[in-house]
Every structure is written in structure tokens, then in C-alpha cells.
Amino acid sequence: MKSTASPFLNGVPELLALQVLRGREMYGYELVQAIRERSGGTFELAEGVIYPVLHMLEREGALTSRRQTVNGRSRIYYALTPDGDTRRAALAGTWQRMAAAIEGMLKEPRHA
Amino acid sequence: MPDPFARLHEALLRGGMPPARARRAATELREHFADIVDELVDGGVATDVADHLAARRLGDLDLFATQLLADRRALGFAHRFPLLAWLAPPLAAFIALTVAAAALLVTAGRAGWPLDGLAAGLGLLLLAAPLLTCWIVAGFALRRRTGWPWPLAGMVLTLLAGAALRLDVLPSAVGVTLTAPAPGPLAVSALLAILPVVVIDRLRKVF
Numbered sequence: 001m002k003s004t005a006s007p008f009l010n011g012v013p014e015l016l017a018l019q020v021l022r023g024r025e026m027y028g029y030e031l032v033q034a035i036r037e038r039s040g041g042t043f044e045l046a047e048g049v050i051y052p053v054l055h056m057l058e059r060e061g062a063l064t065s066r067r068q069t070v071n072g073r074s075r076i077y078y079a080l081t082p083d084g085d086t087r088r089a090a091l092a093g094t095w096q097r098m099a100a101a102i103e104g105m106l107k108e109p110r111h112a
Numbered sequence: 113m114p115d116p117f118a119r120l121h122e123a124l125l126r127g128g129m130p131p132a133r134a135r136r137a138a139t140e141l142r143e144h145f146a147d148i149v150d151e152l153v154d155g156g157v158a159t160d161v162a163d164h165l166a167a168r169r170l171g172d173l174d175l176f177a178t179q180l181l182a183d184r185r186a187l188g189f190a191h192r193f194p195l196l197a198w199l200a201p202p203l204a205a206f207i208a209l210t211v212a213a214a215a216l217l218v219t220a221g222r223a224g225w226p227l228d229g230l231a232a233g234l235g236l237l238l239l240a241a242p243l244l245t246c247w248i249v250a251g252f253a254l255r256r257r258t259g260w261p262w263p264l265a266g267m268v269l270t271l272l273a274g275a276a277l278r279l280d281v282l283p284s285a286v287g288v289t290l291t292a293p294a295p296g297p298l299a300v301s302a303l304l305a306i307l308p309v310v311v312i313d314r315l316r317k318v319f
Contacts, residue, residue: 028144029143046169046172047144048141049171049179052180059183073143075143076136
């Protein structure tokens with residue numbers, strides 16, 4: 001599933017990034033792998049798409065970042081801020097309500 | 113083959129992203145690509161195949177450039193407020209320098225210092241200042257890959273101010289006057305200001 005395939009999926013990369021970063025700070029590649037693993041392969045983003053999301057979240061105060069050189073590679077680690085956690089909870093709540101509503105509609109009997 | 117990440121870096125600069133931010137974005141994507149290649153090679157994939165697969169996994173760099181530039185908050189001050197960035201500072205700096213030179217001469221005169229040498233030195237400084245200011249403006253524009261209209265407007269305004277403002281040192285007074293710029297010296301200043309910039313810009317594109 002590509003994250004930008006449908007307007008219905010707007011906000012999905014943001015929610016996934018915030019959720020995964022709840023555990024610990026990560027750099028971009030690590031974050032994408034974690035999303036893939038924790039979603040059981042359901043969400044396979046075009047991996048570079050994570051960076052516009054991360055930069056936007058950092059600009060809006062949901063994340064902080066720090067640079068570290070590891071084995072000659074420049075890594076920028078992102079960490080969740082308290083504002084970011086609040087944002088994550090709000091997004092998660094919205095998605096859970098949407099999922100419950102859709103599930104309810106799918107269970108409705110067909111109209112004649 | 114042109115480096116796609118260098119191309120991305122250029123695209124971000126031309127789109128108005130500040131140099132440090134553009135460099136960071138391009139570096140993050142480049143390092144991510146390298147991480148994917150390492151992962152694939154460690155898994156037994158041949159290097160050239162890994163490069164191709166990594167590019168597919170990473171995604172469309174042109175699309176990411178568009179997404180990164182879509183938020184105006186990611187763009188630099190000079191891109192968002194060109195009037196304030198390219199016109200006001202050079203002009204204000206030159207006017208401030210002229211006023212400071214006048215104030216220094218007045219102070220020196222009141223203190224009884226000989227003014228001839230000081231006036232000559234400040235005169236040379238004020239002659240060179242518009243040119244130096246233009247080169248600094250051009251340097252900023254080149255570094256940011258800014259389109260030329262606004263920086264050129266700032267350079268022209270500074271040269272006009274340099275040609276029009278005159279510092280007069282009289283036995284008992286120091287004054288700053290506004291005169292009509294002489295076309296000949298103005299044209300020479302413009303040539304000296306713009307020619308090196310054009311040469312550097314051409315050389316940069318070649319190399």
C-alpha cells in the first residue's frame with residue numbers, strides 16, 4: 001500500500017511515525033523499517049516520503065532532532081516531544097473512531 | 113551520470129529552501145539510499161542491482177522535492193520576503209556607513225584631529241562600499257541559487273545610492289548631500305559589480 005494512493009490515507013504516515021517514535025528516538029531508515037515490521041508489511045511506504053513528514057512534524061514542534069555520526073554515516077535522530085505525543089493521541093483517536101464507524105457500516109445488512 | 117541527490121539539493125535551493133536545510137534533506141535521503149543498498153548487498157544482492165532496487169524503494173526524488181517545498185515555512189526568509197531581504201539591508205547598510213563616516217569626521221573635527229587623511233580614507237571606503245555590498249549580495253544569491261531579479265534590484269539600488277550620496281568635508285562642516293548620479297561612473301561601477309558575478313555563475317555551472 002503506497003501512503004499517497006488515496007486521500008483517505010492522508011495523515012497515515014504522520015500517525016505511524018509518531019506512534020513508532022513513542023518508544024525511542026530513531027533515524028529515517030530505522031523508522032521506515034520499524035513501521036514495516038510493526039504493521040506486518042501492510043504499510044510499505046515509498047521510503048523517502050517519511051522525510052517531508054518528519055520535517056513538517058519537527059517544524060510544528062511534535063518532534064526534536066539531533067545529528068550523530070555513526071560509522072562515518074551522518075544520522076539525524078528524531079524524538080517525540082510532549083506536544084507530539086498529544087498530537088499522536090488525537091490522530092489515533094480520530095482513526096479509531098473512523099475505523100469503528102466503517103466497521104459498523106460494513107456489518108450493516110444490504111438494503112433491498 | 114548526474115548525482116540525483118546533488119540534483120535534489122539544487123532543486124531545493126532553487127525552490128527557496130535555505131542552504132543548511134537543503135543540505136540536510138539531501139544528505140538524509142542520500143544516507144537512506146546508502147542504508148537500503150547496504151541492506152540489499154548484505155542480503156546477497158549484486159551492487160548494481162541493489163542500486164536500482166534501492167532507488168525504487170526510496171521513491172521519486174522530484175516528488176519529495178515538491179513535498180519538501182510545499183510548506184512555505186520550510187522556505188528561507190529571503191524567498192518569502194524578497195523586498196526585506198534583498199533591497200532593504202544593502203541600502204540601509206550603505207546609508208548607515210555614510211552617516212557613520214560623517215559622524216566620525218564631525219567627532220574628529222571637534223577633537224581637533226587633522227581631517228585630510230581621515231577624509232581621504234573614508235572617501236575611498238565609501239567609494240568601494242557599494243561595490244563590496246553588491247558582491248556580498250551576489251554571493252548570497254549564488255549560494256542560495258536565488259533567481260536574479262531581486263538581488264540585481266538590491267545591487268542596482270545600492271550602486272545608485274553610492275553614486276548619489278556624497279560626503280562633503282569643509283573646513284568647518286561635514287555634510288551628506290544627495291546628487292544626481294553621473295552616468296559614466298555609475299556604468300563602470302555596475303560593470304565592476306556584475307561582471308565577476310556573471311563569470312563565477314558561469315564557471316559554477318560548467319564545473
